[in-house]
Amino acid sequence: xxxxxxxxxxxxxxxxxGLLISAVAxxxxxxxxxxxxxxxxxxPAGARDVLAALDEAALIVDxxxxxxxxxxxxxxxxxxxxxxxxGDELRELLRSSRGVPHSExxxxxxxxxxxPAEPRLIxxxxxxxxxxxxxxLVRDITERERLAEMxxxxxxxxxxxxxxxxxxxxxxxxxxxxxxxxxxxxRSFASRLSAEAMRLGNLTSRIMSLSRLQSSDELTELRxxxxxxVVTSAIETHAIAAESAGVALVRGGDRGLYVxxxxxxxxxxxxxxxxxxxxxxxxxxxxxVGIRGTDDTVEIAVTDRGIGIPESEQQRVFERFYRADYARxxxxxxxxxxxxxxxxxxxxxxxxxxxxxxxxRGSTFTIRLPAIAAPDGAATxxxxxxxxxxxxxxARPKGDPS
Numbered sequence: 001x002x003x004x005x006x007x008x009x010x011x012x013x014x015x016x017x018g019l020l021i022s023a024v025a026x027x028x029x030x031x032x033x034x035x036x037x038x039x040x041x042x043x044p045a046g047a048r049d050v051l052a053a054l055d056e057a058a059l060i061v062d063x064x065x066x067x068x069x070x071x072x073x074x075x076x077x078x079x080x081x082x083x084x085x086x087g088d089e090l091r092e093l094l095r096s097s098r099g100v101p102h103s104e105x106x107x108x109x110x111x112x113x114x115x116p117a118e119p120r121l122i123x124x125x126x127x128x129x130x131x132x133x134x135x136x137l138v139r140d141i142t143e144r145e146r147l148a149e150m151x152x153x154x155x156x157x158x159x160x161x162x163x164x165x166x167x168x169x170x171x172x173x174x175x176x177x178x179x180x181x182x183x184x185x186x187r188s189f190a191s192r193l194s195a196e197a198m199r200l201g202n203l204t205s206r207i208m209s210l211s212r213l214q215s216s217d218e219l220t221e222l223r224x225x226x227x228x229x230v231v232t233s234a235i236e237t238h239a240i241a242a243e244s245a246g247v248a249l250v251r252g253g254d255r256g257l258y259v260x261x262x263x264x265x266x267x268x269x270x271x272x273x274x275x276x277x278x279x280x281x282x283x284x285x286x287x288x289v290g291i292r293g294t295d296d297t298v299e300i301a302v303t304d305r306g307i308g309i310p311e312s313e314q315q316r317v318f319e320r321f322y323r324a325d326y327a328r329x330x331x332x333x334x335x336x337x338x339x340x341x342x343x344x345x346x347x348x349x350x351x352x353x354x355x356x357x358x359x360x361r362g363s364t365f366t367i368r369l370p371a372i373a374a375p376d377g378a379a380t381x382x383x384x385x386x387x388x389x390x391x392x393x394x395a396r397p398k399g400d401p402s
Contacts, residue, residue: 043069044129057138060129063098065091068133077110077120077138085136086110090124094134097126110138121145168196224375225266227257227291227298234271235289238278246283249274253291257298259369261349266369269345272338273302273365280306280363293371300367308359317355318343342367 043060051058051071057079058071065085078086085091089108097104104126109119125137172193179185235249242249259266270289277287281304288303309317320340342365346353350370357363 043133047129057140059085059136059138061085061094061134061136063132065094074138077122079138090136093124093126094136097128097134099128103127107141166200169193169200172196221262221264222260223263224372225259225261225263227259227300228255230263230266230270231289231291231300233263233267234274237267237271238274241275242278242287245278245281246285247278247281248286249289250286251289251291254293255291256374257291257293258372258374259298259349260372261369265345266349269342269367270300270302272342273367276338276365277302277304277306277363280304282306296371298369298371300369301364302366303362303364305362308361309355309357309363310359311357314355314357318353 047060048069051060051069054071055073056071057073057077059067059074059079060069062068067079067081067083067085070079070081074080085094087108087110089106090110093104093106093108105123106126107121107123110122110124111119120140121142123139123141125139127135129135172189176186176189176193179189231251235251239249274287274289281287285305288301290299290301290303292299292301318339320337343353346367346369351368354366354368355363356366
């Protein structure tokens with residue numbers, strides 16, 4: 001057989017195989033279409049129209065656990081027509097709903113999307129609509145449960161943190177009463193009582209600040225904010241603490257940058273970073289506050305040359321009530337909420353906060369915020385500056401750490 005004949009035979013064989021595959025595909029499509037037509041014929045009138053109008057995930061399942069109709073949102077959970085209902089828990093819920101006059105509801109886990117997506121916590125409600133079909137409504141409650149758990153943890157942690165100063169105030173009040181005839185003891189106890197009361201007030205204030213930032217309410221005092229105003233306010237607030245600790249505050253970088261936000265919230269966030277840096281810096285050192293602008297971002301970096309943070313603890317420093325050095329934090333009146341406030345304040349402004357740290361070398365916390373154009377009449381050309389604020393005096397660290 002010559003090459004031309006071989007090519008002709010190969011062409012005919014390829015055409016035959018192609019026709020065979022097309023025929024099989026057509027028959028499969030035809031069978032599925034017929035099954036769909038039969039299912040549609042058995043479905044209650046208007047069932048598909050109702051599903052199409054639902055915002056939440058919903059599906060209709062037959063007795064063999066095959067999905068015969070879905071709402072648009074069901075696809076987010078990987079629930080498609082013609083496929084089998086996934087998950088033993090969901091199938092068990094369907095079994096229990098058959099033949100009963102009421103709905104069956106269950107809380108279970110269902111993967112949203114394909115692996116390796118994390119399973120989501122859902123509430124599924126199954127109702128028998130005909131002897132053959134069951135309607136299932138699926139509602140994702142993962143975020144709701146996460147927020148509820150956060151609230152429970154917050155209440156538990158707050159209660160624990162409040163016990164210490166409240167207990168100390170009670171004991172000191174009793175001690176003052178017992179030492180009424182000793183003026184020197186009374187003065188000593190009164191001084192300690194005042195310190196504990198101040199710590200309690202600081203803790204309460206920070207709890208309220210964090211609670212407001214974690215609420216669903218929008219920030220109410222939004223305006224065009226000059227970063228110069230934010231940084232100046234934060235530095236001035238902590239200048240005395242820095243001087244008492246023998247730490248010099250050095251400011252540098254760009255000027256004339258703006259963001260959209262709440263100036264008080266942003267000033268508190270930057271101030272918390274400065275306060276934290278002061279507390280963990282050795283005497284006669286510097287804390288740097290640098291500002292840098294790009295086309296769409298403003299960066300505020302606070303750098304210290306303190307003890308640094310081990311890598312194993314860097315992911316936890318933004319947690320509520322977490323303290324890398326509990327003894328130092330207790331001695332200086334820290335609440336463990338400062339960095340949590342920074343994180344939530346920045347997130348509420350559409351930004352992020354990042355940490356670089358090495359033990360023995362220090363830390364740098366960088367806030368990144370969306371930049372906006374300078375308002376009309378404001379200076380728009382950034383210029384580099386470097387300004388040293390305060391003197392580095394040898395003294396023990398004081399102040400309010402995060």
